[in-house]
Amino acid sequence: MARGLRLSAELVGGVIVGAGLGLGFDYLVGSSPWGFIVFLLFGFAGGVLTVMRSAGVIPPRNV
Amino acid sequence: MAADPIHQFQINNLFPLGTVGGQEIAFTNSALFMGISVVGIVLLMITATAGRSLVPGRAQSLAELSYEFVADMIKSTAGTEGMRFFPFVFTIFMFVLFLNVLGMLPLAGFAVTSHIIVTAALALLVFFTVIIYGLAHNGLRFFKLFVPSGIPIYILPLIVFIEIMSFLSRPISHSVRLFANVLAGHITLKVFAGFVVMLGAFGVGGWLGAILPLGMTVALTALELLVAFLQAYVFAILTCIYLNDAIHPGH
Numbered sequence: 632m633a634r635g636l637r638l639s640a641e642l643v644g645g646v647i648v649g650a651g652l653g654l655g656f657d658y659l660v661g662s663s664p665w666g667f668i669v670f671l672l673f674g675f676a677g678g679v680l681t682v683m684r685s686a687g688v689i690p691p692r693n694v
Numbered sequence: 695m696a697a698d699p700i701h702q703f704q705i706n707n708l709f710p711l712g713t714v715g716g717q718e719i720a721f722t723n724s725a726l727f728m729g730i731s732v733v734g735i736v737l738l739m740i741t742a743t744a745g746r747s748l749v750p751g752r753a754q755s756l757a758e759l760s761y762e763f764v765a766d767m768i769k770s771t772a773g774t775e776g777m778r779f780f781p782f783v784f785t786i787f788m789f790v791l792f793l794n795v796l797g798m799l800p801l802a803g804f805a806v807t808s809h810i811i812v813t814a815a816l817a818l819l820v821f822f823t824v825i826i827y828g829l830a831h832n833g834l835r836f837f838k839l840f841v842p843s844g845i846p847i848y849i850l851p852l853i854v855f856i857e858i859m860s861f862l863s864r865p866i867s868h869s870v871r872l873f874a875n876v877l878a879g880h881i882t883l884k885v886f887a888g889f890v891v892m893l894g895a896f897g898v899g900g901w902l903g904a905i906l907p908l909g910m911t912v913a914l915t916a917l918e919l920l921v922a923f924l925q926a927y928v929f930a931i932l933t934c935i936y937l938n939d940a941i942h943p944g945h
Contacts (some may be wrong), residue, residue, distance in 0.1 A: 636878070637871050637928070644866035649859055677859025681867065684860075 641685060642678040649674010699884040703808050703877070727806045731792035760788065767931055772938035779937050782823070786816060787930035794876060794922035798915070805880050807925075810873040817869035820933050828940035839943040868932055875925045879918045886910045 653670030657663040683689050707720035742753035750758055764784045768776045790807060797805030806812055828836040840857040841850070889907035893900040 636874050637867075640870040640874060641863070641867040644863035644870060645859060647866055648863040652859075652862070673855055674859050674863070676856045677863055680856055680860045681863060 638682050638686060641681040642675075645674045645676075645678020645681060646671065647674070649677065699881045699888065702880060702884060703805070705809075723804050724806050724809065724812070727793065727796055727804050728789075728812075731789060731796055731806075734792055734796075735788045760784075764930065767927075768934050771931060771934040772941055775941050776934060776937060779934075783930055783933055783937070786820070786933055787926055790816070790872065790929050791923065791926035794926055795919070797876065797880065798919055798922055805876050807872055808877040808880055810869060813869040813873040813929075814865070816929070817865040820868065820936055821865040824936045824940040827937075828943060831940065832943055836940070836943050839939055864936065868929070868936075872925050872929050875921055879914075879921050883911065883914050883918060886914060 649671045650667065652674070653667035656666035656670060660666060706723045707718075708722060708726060710718060710720045712719055738753070739757055742757040745751065745754060747754065761784070764787055765777070765780060767787075768780060768783055772779070793806045793812075797803050797807065828839070840854050840861065842853060842857070845853050886907045890904045890911065893904040893907065896903070
């Protein structure tokens with residue numbers, strides 16, 4: 632369970648950061664909802680990257 | 695007594711300390727347990743090492759063991775250069791460990807780390823330490839962290855953006871992991887213990903049935919003690935990994 636919680640926290644964390652940045656971007660620029668959509672997808676990609684790194688599927692940062 | 699599994703995380707004001715900007719600041723049970731843990735750590739480390747015997751006693755070897763444990767952890771993840779962060783990592787590890795274990799105390803225990811505000815504050819402390827030290831130590835080379843080597847130039851902007859997202863999501867996953875583990879564990883424990891009481895209300899048949907959740911509660915208590923240590927270890931080792939990025943960015 633610890634491993635599952637860890638990986639899911641990383642994935643959800645990425646999505647939350649993407650959503651937050653997207654909403655903030657939209658608020659500043661007034662491009663709602665496009666910033667939210669784009670940043671959410673990038674956040675998801677970032678979350679997947681973190682999960683794959685910590686799961687050992689791809690090698691960690693320093694290669 | 696149908697116990698509310700969330701009730702144990704209630705913050706109680708013990709006595710007021712004053713007001714800041716109209717907001718009342720009070721000494722809470724959370725602050726009490728943080729204080730107990732700090733006093734406990736200080737007592738353990740100072741009194742245990744006061745004897746300085748060549749052949750350590752029980753308390754002294756406990757203190758030396760925790761030193762060795764954290765020092766090995768830092769050296770294996772961040773190299774010997776990481777040892778300048780030893781006081782920081784050691785403090786975080788011992789603090790989280792004591793809070794987690796104090797939360798396992800029966801009857802009086804309060805799990806401070808089950809509140810995300812506490813774990814988020816610790817994670818953000820690590821996050822900003824990494825950024826500030828990374829910029830001060832490496833200057834602009836710190837930003838090589840976001841530029842992996844060997845990437846074709848036409849997809850580089852995309853990769854850099856995803857790397858930045860991944861970096862920004864660190865404090866969230868760092869704090870949520872500790873908080874979620876402690877919260878989920880304590881709720882599970884409470885629910886199974888509640889089953890014992892509920893079944894016990896049904897008379898003799900219920901008492902026999904209550905053996906099952908009672909056994910689960912005993913097993914879960916052992917598991918939670920393991921999780922208490924493991925999550926403190928995971929929190930500290932992630933701190934080391936993030937600090938490593940500040941010391942050696944890029945590569």
